[in-house]
Amino acid sequence: MSVPKPPDPAKLVMSVFMKEKPLFEPLFPLLETIGGPVDLVSRWLDFDFTSYYHKEMGHPLFRRILAFKPLVNQADLADIKQATNDVEQRFVRDNQRRINIDPGYLLPSRFVLATGKDYAHRIYIGKHIYADLTLMYIHKQFVPLDWTYPDYRSTDILRFLEQVRDKYQLDLKAQKAQTKRNHP
Amino acid sequence: MGISKELLEILVCPKCKNEIRLTEQEDGLICDHCRLLYEIKDDIPIMLVEEAKPVNP
Ligand SMILES: [Zn+2]
Numbered sequence: 426m427s428v429p430k431p432p433d434p435a436k437l438v439m440s441v442f443m444k445e446k447p448l449f450e451p452l453f454p455l456l457e458t459i460g461g462p463v464d465l466v467s468r469w470l471d472f473d474f475t476s477y478y479h480k481e482m483g484h485p486l487f488r489r490i491l492a493f494k495p496l497v498n499q500a501d502l503a504d505i506k507q508a509t510n511d512v513e514q515r516f517v518r519d520n521q522r523r524i525n526i527d528p529g530y531l532l533p534s535r536f537v538l539a540t541g542k543d544y545a546h547r548i549y550i551g552k553h554i555y556a557d558l559t560l561m562y563i564h565k566q567f568v569p570l571d572w573t574y575p576d577y578r579s580t581d582i583l584r585f586l587e588q589v590r591d592k593y594q595l596d597l598k599a600q601k602a603q604t605k606r607n608h609p
Numbered sequence: 610m611g612i613s614k615e616l617l618e619i620l621v622c623p624k625c626k627n628e629i630r631l632t633e634q635e636d637g638l639i640c641d642h643c644r645l646l647y648e649i650k651d652d653i654p655i656m657l658v659e660e661a662k663p664v665n666p
Binding site: 449462463464465466467468470489494581584585588591592595 | 616620651659
């Protein structure tokens with residue numbers, strides 16, 4: 426049996442999409458309440474890979490991706506998804522969501538999304554939430570899997586996440602050095 | 610190596626979410642709207658509002 430070791434803290438990432446771009450302004454501080462200060466923000470990206478959300482949220486839809494500076498415990502992903510679901514609820518009008526928030530985390534080796542939908546390749550992580558292994562980092566780039574949504578295969582998103590990973594590696598190194606100094 | 614043009618096109622200022630531009634020395638990213646400079650260290654832009662430096666007009 427291998428000796429269990431504590432996992433690395435992870436980089437929190439959220440994808441948000443909406444029809445009405447001005448909603449991003451009141452949304453942003455609410456997300457920072459959950460994840461702390463944001464350190465990378467993408468420009469608006471077209472969210473036109475699926476018509477699945479059109480009926481509820483209208484269209485065209487626009488997406489931004491955010492990465493948060495404070496690293497998170499991987500085991501907190503279900504709690505974070507619940508918190509972002511609560512934020513989505515705040516923007517509901519006439520029983521229709523106006524904002525969709527998908528939180529996930531990034532590790533040196535992978536990008537994992539939280540979802541409420543069960544599927545063969547997803548692992549239950551508690552609180553009615555499942556984890557979806559969305560991308561693996563292989564040969565210096567993020568690589569999609571058979572089940573990866575088309576939007577997470579787009580160059581813009583892959584490139585953005587690779588930048589997030591660079592920043593994360595830098596912060597992770599600093600954090601580990603700090604821990605070593607405090608607990609030699 | 611430096612920061613790629615494609616990446617510049619995808620990042621925005623975390624404060625005002627407007628576009629940013631590379632400094633002449635390619636050692637930082639400037640938001641002209643907020644007049645803030647985000648430094649680039651080891652090819653990694655430090656896009657944190659609290660660590661950004663004011664730019665003189
Ligand atoms: Zn700005």
